[in-house]
Amino acid sequence: MASRTTARPLQSILRRARPSCECASVQSTRRQCIRQISATTTKPGAKWETEPDERPRWSYTPEEMKAPYPWKPKDPERQFECNSDPKRLDKFYNNFLGPGGDQVLTDEVKWLAITHKSFDQGRRGFNDRLAFFGRRILNLQTNIALTRSGMATKMQSRPAPNDNREPFTHPKLEGLANLSDMPLGKVLTKERLATLATAAGMREIMRWQPRNPDRLATSGVDVVLNTGIYAIIGAIALQKGGAYANDVVREKILKPLGIS
Amino acid sequence: MKRLRIERWSGQLLTPRTRTRTIQPCCLRQQQQKLASYTARSYSSSSAAKHPSPDDELVFEDEGEHPELSASDYPSIPSYPSPLPSAALESAKLAALHARLGIPKKLPLQTMARTLVDPSADPHKHFNNASLAQLGGSIMSYHVSEWLLCTYPRLPMTVLFAAQYAYSGPKTLQLVAREWGVETAAAPGEEVDPGLLQFSKLEPGTKYGANREGGTVRPDSRSYYRRGISSRVVYDDEFGDAIPKLKDQNEPLPAELAYSNFVKAVIGAIYLHSGAEPAKTFVKRHILSRHLAMPGLFQFKLPVRELSRLCNREGFEYPVARILSETGRLSRHPVFVVGIYSGKDKLGEGSGPSLQEAKTRACVASLKAWYLYSPGKDVPVPSDMESGKGAGERGWEPVHIDMGEVIH
Numbered sequence: 001m002a003s004r005t006t007a008r009p010l011q012s013i014l015r016r017a018r019p020s021c022e023c024a025s026v027q028s029t030r031r032q033c034i035r036q037i038s039a040t041t042t043k044p045g046a047k048w049e050t051e052p053d054e055r056p057r058w059s060y061t062p063e064e065m066k067a068p069y070p071w072k073p074k075d076p077e078r079q080f081e082c083n084s085d086p087k088r089l090d091k092f093y094n095n096f097l098g099p100g101g102d103q104v105l106t107d108e109v110k111w112l113a114i115t116h117k118s119f120d121q122g123r124r125g126f127n128d129r130l131a132f133f134g135r136r137i138l139n140l141q142t143n144i145a146l147t148r149s150g151m152a153t154k155m156q157s158r159p160a161p162n163d164n165r166e167p168f169t170h171p172k173l174e175g176l177a178n179l180s181d182m183p184l185g186k187v188l189t190k191e192r193l194a195t196l197a198t199a200a201g202m203r204e205i206m207r208w209q210p211r212n213p214d215r216l217a218t219s220g221v222d223v224v225l226n227t228g229i230y231a232i233i234g235a236i237a238l239q240k241g242g243a244y245a246n247d248v249v250r251e252k253i254l255k256p257l258g259i260s
Numbered sequence: 261m262k263r264l265r266i267e268r269w270s271g272q273l274l275t276p277r278t279r280t281r282t283i284q285p286c287c288l289r290q291q292q293q294k295l296a297s298y299t300a301r302s303y304s305s306s307s308a309a310k311h312p313s314p315d316d317e318l319v320f321e322d323e324g325e326h327p328e329l330s331a332s333d334y335p336s337i338p339s340y341p342s343p344l345p346s347a348a349l350e351s352a353k354l355a356a357l358h359a360r361l362g363i364p365k366k367l368p369l370q371t372m373a374r375t376l377v378d379p380s381a382d383p384h385k386h387f388n389n390a391s392l393a394q395l396g397g398s399i400m401s402y403h404v405s406e407w408l409l410c411t412y413p414r415l416p417m418t419v420l421f422a423a424q425y426a427y428s429g430p431k432t433l434q435l436v437a438r439e440w441g442v443e444t445a446a447a448p449g450e451e452v453d454p455g456l457l458q459f460s461k462l463e464p465g466t467k468y469g470a471n472r473e474g475g476t477v478r479p480d481s482r483s484y485y486r487r488g489i490s491s492r493v494v495y496d497d498e499f500g501d502a503i504p505k506l507k508d509q510n511e512p513l514p515a516e517l518a519y520s521n522f523v524k525a526v527i528g529a530i531y532l533h534s535g536a537e538p539a540k541t542f543v544k545r546h547i548l549s550r551h552l553a554m555p556g557l558f559q560f561k562l563p564v565r566e567l568s569r570l571c572n573r574e575g576f577e578y579p580v581a582r583i584l585s586e587t588g589r590l591s592r593h594p595v596f597v598v599g600i601y602s603g604k605d606k607l608g609e610g611s612g613p614s615l616q617e618a619k620t621r622a623c624v625a626s627l628k629a630w631y632l633y634s635p636g637k638d639v640p641v642p643s644d645m646e647s648g649k650g651a652g653e654r655g656w657e658p659v660h661i662d663m664g665e666v667i668h
Contacts, residue, residue: 057663062501064572109661117490117667125663128417129409131493136405140398147395149530167386168345168370172532181389185477185503190494226494238409241645241656 053145058111059084062122077214082119089114090204096200096232097252105235113231116208116224124207127231134234137242141249142188145259147175187259190222196256197225229253307501340450342382342458346375353455361440361526367533375525377516378459379509381448389525391511395541396528401498403543404428409659410639412554412633415664417489421500422557427547429499433520436546442522445514459518460511468514476502537647555628562668563623567600569605569668570630577603579626581619584609598622635660 083089089110090102097104105113117126159203197203203221206228210219233253254260348354348369358372379388404427407514408420415423426432437457445456452458462468475481478495481502492500523546531539559568571579579600588594597611608629610621645656 002514062573062575064575065569100591106658112661112663117664122664122667126490128490128493128664129415129420132417132420132498133405133409134400136402137494138499142403143395143398163340163384165340165344165384165387167384168348168368168369168374170368170533173371174392176288176395176532177385179394182522184394220491223491223494227490230493237406237642238661239656242406242642243645244656246646251594 012040043213056107056111058115058124061120065123078212080208080210080213083205087100092205096202097248105239106234109235109239111207113235114202114206114228116227118209118224119207120209127227127235128136130231130234130238131227132230132234133237134230134232137233137237137245138188138230138249138253139184141246142184142254142259144185145177145250145254146182149178149260151177187257190226192257193229193253194222194225196253197229202228275293279606288330302645309585340382341384341448342377342387343373343450343452343454345370347371348454351454353453355455357440357442357455364534364538365527367529371529371533372526373454375529376442376457377448378457378521380460380511380513380518381458383510389521392525392528392532393521394524394528395531396524396526399527399531399536399539400524400543400547403539403540403641404547405498405537406641407548407644410641411634411637412632413635413660414633414662414665415554416558416631417493418500419554419557419631421498423552423554425499426557427550430516430520432547432550433514434524437519437523442519444518457518459513459515462512462514466512475505477505478502479551536643540643553663554632558624558631560624560627561584563620563627566668567623567626570627570666571602572668573663576605579607579623581622583615600626631665 067164071129086107092103092114093101093110095101102110112125113127113130115124115126117128142213202225206224208224210221212219233245233249250260264334300305316621351369351373354369354373354376358367358369362373374387375389375392377388379390382388385391401424404424408415408423408427412423430667442457445452445458446461448458448460478487478488478491480491487502488575489500496502527542529538530542565635567579571577579602581598581600584597584599586594586596594613596613596615596618597609598615599609600607600619600622608624608626610623610625612618612621634642639659640657642656642659
């Protein structure tokens, strides 16, 4: 039976909706001050004014989102150029996912997966949602790999010697002790995944804006690399299915990290 | 009326017993006290004088009925923190729970009993549900998140976190477990029925939650750092909440956490004994079948601005608010119905007692119509491909992947 659950209130960063300011609404009502049901005026044979752009969405910021003139002069020290060459991106995917890795994801998703929210103020999309899903997949696959890992079973810690109870044993529950011995936070650390991503060449192609381009470490490059890795896994799962993504996780992430 | 001779009565009742007389406990509490005193004596190296015999304080009503029993006949039973696995086969509560949930027969009752023991009740890792809960929790998070992303591909991150919490958070899992009919034991111990949830309960009035001391695992946990939404994906848990650093598993914990550990442990146990498909079916039947009103999770700061930025990004015509109808403009309760139009298309409609409110509500409705886009209710999810039957002969069809919410 379906039952109602209490929805959790959102985080405090989203405050309640406030009505728009007085002048804006007065202006709009002045222009469309119609008492009866309004109807749009359509010119006969009018074409769609804005032609759909030929360029791919990942490659440009929509013109309407840009200000008419620069707000303040650009600081040359804060400039950080990101990759915009599709060939370099394909090379990275071939490196990370193996031969044919550039054909796994579609064009837009390939770029979306390595675009952080800081890039272009989030106007070209970002990989948060994909990373959220990818992390769930990675956590699950790591837990499953640990329960099946023969190496970890050999190195299981012994229980306290004072307790002389006989636990209930079953062949299916053998790998369970590995999970308590090796907590996930120690296995899949931010640093290990960031090293893996750097080795595959993600630093050169990922799109982000560091707080300080001279000091990438304190600008959070590790977090951005982690988000990129998770996002690629999430994108593969949504575009190719769960089985494919699980294989990629096992072969390309867990095996290099030593969990099999 | 006869006057009551209190002193005579009290004298009879409070006559001290001699040490040499044999003591026969008449109720369970006294029997356990007796056994506890014996175990204390047998484990400690000091003499019996250190542990005062409870025989002096105990008052027995039926003295002398069983003179053949002596103190030495009671064996010294060590007290375990949780029932032995053999007790699981004799518990009616446990067997009834197992049958009521329709759990496959492959899952033995002893494992089911293990799922009901929290680490705070029994720290021994082969007797508590910590590992099972870790495995089951990750299975449940995966299935809930894939369902949410496939059913609502455009949800903003904050709403996604909130929806994940609403479906699989501790409060919900507590409701679920209570609906299953699982009750808690007053305190953990060996004599507790294996069908009860065993955990160490918090003292009433203990501060828990955000007020606890001890930082989080985030390195940027100073007050001057802003904990943004993007970094929560890497640092925090699946609800966007910071993971506390000092987490001793054997500490007392609130009931909702104990219940949620139990539900996760059941899922983990089903996975290990029966496989991935039965675990997924279990999650679908018990967790994903619940109703959540998604529109109620949204909270917009500046909906008019957000909608105009969205239209700019997507290349729609600039949104314009138009009055569709109104009544009672000069009265005390006017009603204005405003529609937001992008060119010829109406994006959303809202009504309110003032023009500003109606316009704001119309913008909110338009944004919700965008963010709550759904391809349908029974969408194929990525884990369908894991079972082998897959999503039909055509294989896996890529799910719609959205760019992200509007940042303004």
